[in-house]
Amino acid sequence: MSTQDDKAKEVSADGVAGPIILFFILGLAASLVFGWVIFPKLLYSQKKQPIDFNHVLHDEAVEEGCESCHFFREDGSFSGIPKLAQCVECHEEAQGEDPNEVKFVEEYVANGREVPWLVYARQPDCVFFSHAAHVKKAEMDCGTCHGHIGESEHSRVYEENRITGYSRDIWGKNISGLKKHTWERMKMDDCAECHTTKEIKTDVETLPWPINWLPRPYEKQTGNQARVKTVKEACFVCHK
């Protein structure tokens, strides 16, 4: 008993600040570990693509590069991930021994079932995005938003946000939301990055909305106020 009392006295002699600071630091450290390390692991579930896809192999085999499978349809809409029918053009029967390919042919081609690909870049349903405007009109490179996906030999793990149900690629791999490359995040701010800074060609008469607010659906005001300024109805260019 006496020993403890002594210790207590010692502590109080040093002031009560010691353990309080210690526990503050402990709390701080624990929350930092939780927030930066554990939380992202809890937030995202890890899913494997139904079939491991090799972009490099396919790119070598097809004639028109990326456009062989990811093409613009006649009406200007973008085909995105190919449908089974396109795959079947070459893969009616398994070409080679690869177990992935055998699985693909047996499970999907033979049954006429579409492959339930997990789409890394799928935006929330409230977002409207036109590939044609960006790729055809603004002549942007696919890699600007999608990165070096075409150079991948395996499908990477798809991480799904347990709250929103959307891919981690939208927020970005880095949980802090920071990025080094343009393709590492796909949030609205990332759209704004170009739309507020870049000079965008004004030759847009063929597009269905008035030219005066197309190039800059919203722009950052110069000066002290850094808030986003929107033009009337500009929201509905991108948001449903």
Place this chain on the structure above:
Amino acid sequence: MKIGRRSFLSFVIGGVAGTAITPLPWKLMDDSSIWSQNWPWTPVPPDGEYSQVNSVCTLCPGGCGITVRKVDDRVVKIEGMKGHPINDGGLCLMGLSGLQLLYGPTRVKTPLKRVGKRGEGKWEKISWDEAISEVTKKLADIRSNGESHAVGSIVDSESGTVPNLFKRFLTAYGSPNFMTVPSIQDSYGMTLQLMQGVSAQAGFDAENADFILSFGSGIIDGWGSPVRMFKANSAWKANGKKVVQIEPRLSNTAAKSDKWIPIKPGTEAALALGLANVIITNSLDSKKISQSTGFDSFKKLVQNEYSTDKVSKITGITSATIVSLAKNFARASKPLAICGKGQGSIPGSLNEFMAVHALNALVGNINKDGGVWAVTETDYIKWPKPEMDSIAENGMQKERIDGAGSEYPHTKSLLNRLAEVINSGDGSLEALFVSGANPLYSMPDSKAIKNAFDNVPFIISFSSYMDETASNADLILPNHVYLERYEDVPTLAGLSKPIVGLARPVVKPQFNTKHVGDVVMLIAKALGGGMADAFPWESYEACLKETLGVKWDVLVEKGFEFNGDKCMLEGDFNFYPEAMKSLSDFSPVSVEGSAISYPLILIPYDSIRLANGYIGDPPFAIKAVEDTVLKGKTACVEINPKTGKELGLTEGRYAFLHTPRGKAKVKVHLYEGIMPGIVALPRGLGHTAYDKYLAGKGCNFNELIGPAEDPVSGLDAAWGIRARLTKV
């Protein structure tokens, strides 16, 4: 070291401070906002390749062209087809809601055989083979007993390949009882036959008319080809043309007209003749026409019997209004008079049609721009007559059960008489096919129809939907819906240029259904012998291709083709045909019920938001019905506030509506736009079948009214019935 309250608080504070500099709160805030803007339980249709298919809407006889928008293999929207001669991009509420008839809950998904009592709703799912052999066995038995004439069919129209396949089937089988759903087309056809001596339909050059006198026709309530009429009406408004609407109720059409003249219901023919009298007496008639057959007798009739004062008394319209209306009509450069009440689904009194047609003839607008043309459809169905064996020959010699062609020599089909003939024991049917029709709902006096159907031992429905008739059938052989099948769609519907359109499969059949044309052929082939020989085609599609010949390619490419001619007057106009003289002398159709026990008169009204034929309102459409028409699950009756006061009924009160034929609980809606003494009830409500969105809402007008045979045509001419309203 003592771990106390302070340490714990310090730990928590440290945790909070630390959390603030992790991404956790900011990320959660962002995620929860995304989550709340995209509720995971809100269905998001999958994206895919967009495509469009041109086809024809078959939900009403209007024949509108449609452009169906698809995403991959799923239909997502139906739009009016741009450039189509009927609707040019426009579409009505029903047409827009057609998707719900494709994907909705009311479809019959596989052949069904009744296992419980009729109408009990107990069904056994059977295969197509079983279904066809079941029908075949029954029909073979009936035929071998020499009762082939006791098989009948009820179909939606008489033109097009599908109705003609039924007709051919019955002919080869040995039955004359091919019945069609009646409409004003039957009355107009007969009017032209009697007055102009042509076998043709009335085609209205509505777009070019400049004074439209409508005897209760719901120009914007679904009359004729509905979208075409909306467009014509808009064009009249834009170009300052005049529309005068004559009817007892301020309908939407009346409200949008230049002048609404309320009239005592059922006296429209008298008004037309009264107008004719003013026109003739004031020498405003076209001089050429006065040389026509029967003109003098007609002149004598209208001058003696339909003087302005007398007509004013009959119709309740002031003499001054009658005179000025007649003068304005006759002086207009392109006047046009039309009739057929509401949507024109009740054939109506032939008197009225002849009187109105005589009015058109008087002002010289028959076969003129902006007038009434006699039009004929090109009959592209050139099948050789089927070979008939002795049973078929004998059967076809028998008189039709409905008396069409015999008792009523000018009429082809009299579905309205079927119930009475069967119920009175004057005739009977052993088996009945029903396709594209829902007589248990849409024919007047539903109770009598139900009794009659109860006396038919074998009823086969080809309906795609679980409608009232299908629910009371013994066997349902579900047809593809119109978005899943090929079919030629010949359209008259008052068009001055008849059209044939091609309905085509927009999506593959969603369920285990079969094209009705294929089923008819399969049954015939299973019956064998001459029956099988009468149908040499491999499939309905093959039959359609062969029948349409060169038209097929045009139809596949364009979706429609003009399909008919305007026929010139053969001989002159007959103002006073024999048939009229001997039978009725333009006397009006009386209304059923005694004025003492039923002091009010009940009339129906049509709305573009309520389908009242084979198709019931899809969920979207029924949602669009105002709460002055349907409140909760009760239909509203319209009465004038004066009538309400006399009966002690206030707005929103429940009441019982009694007629000699039935009784229904209704809600009272006081409405200045209806004549005192009249009760109006919407048609298209009170379904007992279809889905939960439609069944049990309001009451069926047809349960409250009985048919009234027109003395010349035999067609149903009932325009109303006596009624009584009592407080609940």
